[in-house]
Every structure is written in structure tokens, then in C-alpha cells.
Amino acid sequence: MKTYVLGGGCFWCLDALYRKVRGVTDVVSGYTGGSIPDPDYDSVCTGTTGHAEVVAVTFDEEVVPGEVLLDMFFSQHDPTTLNRQGYDVGTQYRSSMFYRDEDQRREFESALERARGNWKDPIVTEITPLPRFYPAEDIHQDFYAKRPGTGYCQVIINPKLAKARKYYSEWLQD
Template sequence: MRSFILTAVCLVLFACGNNAQNNPATKPEIANAKPVEVPAKDGLERAYFASGCFWCVEAVYESVKGVDEAISGYSGGHTKNPTYEQSNTGRTGHAESVEVIYDPKVVSFETLVKVYFGSQNPTQVNGQGPDRGSQYRSIIFYQNEEQKQIIEKVKAEVGKNYEKPIAAEVLPFQKFWIAEDYHQDYEKYHPENPYIQKVSIPRINSFKKKFPELLKSNAH
């Protein structure tokens, strides 16, 4: 029992952020906005996902074949130039998100969406694991109608496997704000962090077991 309590306290203290908030997050004008499409560059496209702590999500996507890079940041809110401290209050409307830069000739947007649902608890509302609050809510962003239809199709398929409803919001992409430098590749550079050891690494290992065919040969 003592070991369990210490582990629980450790996760709270060293979580990606532990200021749980339940403020209304997505404003109607954002949910109903026209999606912004990001042009491809050098043959690479970009997709945007929010699924709890961005340290975890970034590490998952960077292990996928065809993904050139995943960048941690903020999206889905109404505040310009949000900081980590502001995001943690839950008042910016933003969720911790990742920008996934990928080669569509190697990995499709639909596969990235399947990775999204397969690397989290898709029924958890306003958070993932120990991270709770609107800043950790699940969101899949679409840039055009084709992407929206793909998301809705995969979401419906995934929903058949759960009694509870799928929690992810499906929102039109507006803008991605890159997070502070120290958040980038956090799982890679801070393997000794208790949160990384207790939450991030088990989460990515669980994903690897589900999708071994998608992994890079050097996936960490």
C-alpha cells in the first residue's frame, strides 16, 4: 500500500502538468470555423492531434515510419501566443497538441488517425491518465472535408469496441503554436524523469505492441 501511495504522489508531482481544470474550452466560433489547410512543403504534409500530455504523443508519432518529426505545442484555443503556464490554467482554450510532419507516400493521414486512437484511452474525457483538465482533452484537427470524413469513419469504427462514447473532439484546424524549447523531444532527453518512466514509456510501449508493423527500425 505504501508503495502504491508513493507512486501515485510521484505521478501527481511530476506530471506533464497537474493543474486540473474543467473550464469550458472550445468556443463555438472555433468549433464552427472554416478549417485552415497547411500546404505541403518539400513533399511533407502536416497533421495535428491532441491526446493528453504532448511529451507522450510526440514520442508515439516519432516512432512511426513515414513521420519526419513531431513537434509539441498548443492548439484548439482562442489565446494568441500561449505559454505553458497559461495553457495549464485551462483558460486559453488550447490543448497540448502535436504537429506531425509526415511523408504521405509512406504513411497516410488515415493511418495517423488510427495511431491516434490506438495510443490512448479514447473514452477518457478532459485528459489522459494522470493528466486531467481541458488542456489535456482529446482533439483531432481536420484541414479539409476529406480529412474530416476520414476522422469520423475511424472514430465510428473505434467506437464499436467501447461501451462509453469516444471522447475526442473533431475540430477544424486554425493555428498551431509551438511550445517552449524545453518541451521538445522531452521523453528522449529526460528518460530519468519519474513521469516519463511511469506514464510516457508505458504508453509508448503499449502502442508498440499494438502496431509493430508501423514502427521505425530505430524507434526508441
């Protein structure tokens, strides 16, 4: 098993996507990359903690290659916008990849290079060592499955899932 820690805007979007991927055994929404211990949603939303909203995605490489998960990451958010995704603005929404070791750093850099050809503007995704990961509050775990009718899920997450089904259907379970 391997775990990637990735930030692509609001963690609800990546959480919803990766929970549908065959071979993913766990997805935990959380916070990392900041300066204060034990952050919570309210403090992270101020944009003053330095933490990013991220997901820790654990998967079985024998079922789904890491490259597929990383390519999904770059297709499911705009890695060319600094500290924002759509209407979500602030450093907590930055495009980010947090590596555990040098092998993972190289994987992330390779994925970023593959993604460059898909974007007109330069990619601003940060690739940095993983500091401590803090799981988010229970309300943020599997948010989409628990609240599919909310406006955010309907307007923001559903189109992203439709895009994923279009390009990655062979890797998804429904």
C-alpha cells in the same frame, strides 16, 4: 507530405510515439483551439486559455498511411474521458483532432468510427477546424528522448510505447 494536428492528453506522449514511426518526418508539440494569442505552457496549464496540448505530425503517405497514424492515436489515449487523461485533468488534455480541410475532417471522422468498436464507453474526441497552431517551448519538443529517465516518462510514456510496439511494430523504427 501531410500534417495532422492531434491532442490526446499531454503532448509528450504522442510526441514520443510519432517520432518512432517510419515515414514521420516531423513532430512539433504545441497548442491550439483556444482564445488567446501566443499561449505558453504556464498559461495553458491554468485551463483558462481554451488551448489543447497537441502535436503536429508531418508524414509521408507513401511510407505510412494516415489511417495507421489515426488508429495509433485512438489506441494511445482514452478518447472516452472528457478533459482528462489519467492524472492529467483539464481542457488542455482533451481528446481532439483539428482538421485543415474537409478531406481531413472526413479522415478523422472515419478514424473515430473505426475506433468506436474498441471502447465500451462513448468516444468524446472533438473534431474541429484547425485555428492557429502555436509551437510549444523548446523544452517540450522531443521531451521523451531528452529525458527518458524522468518519472513521467518511466511511468506514463514507456507503457504506451510498449503497447504501440505490440500492435504497430511493423510501422515503428527503433
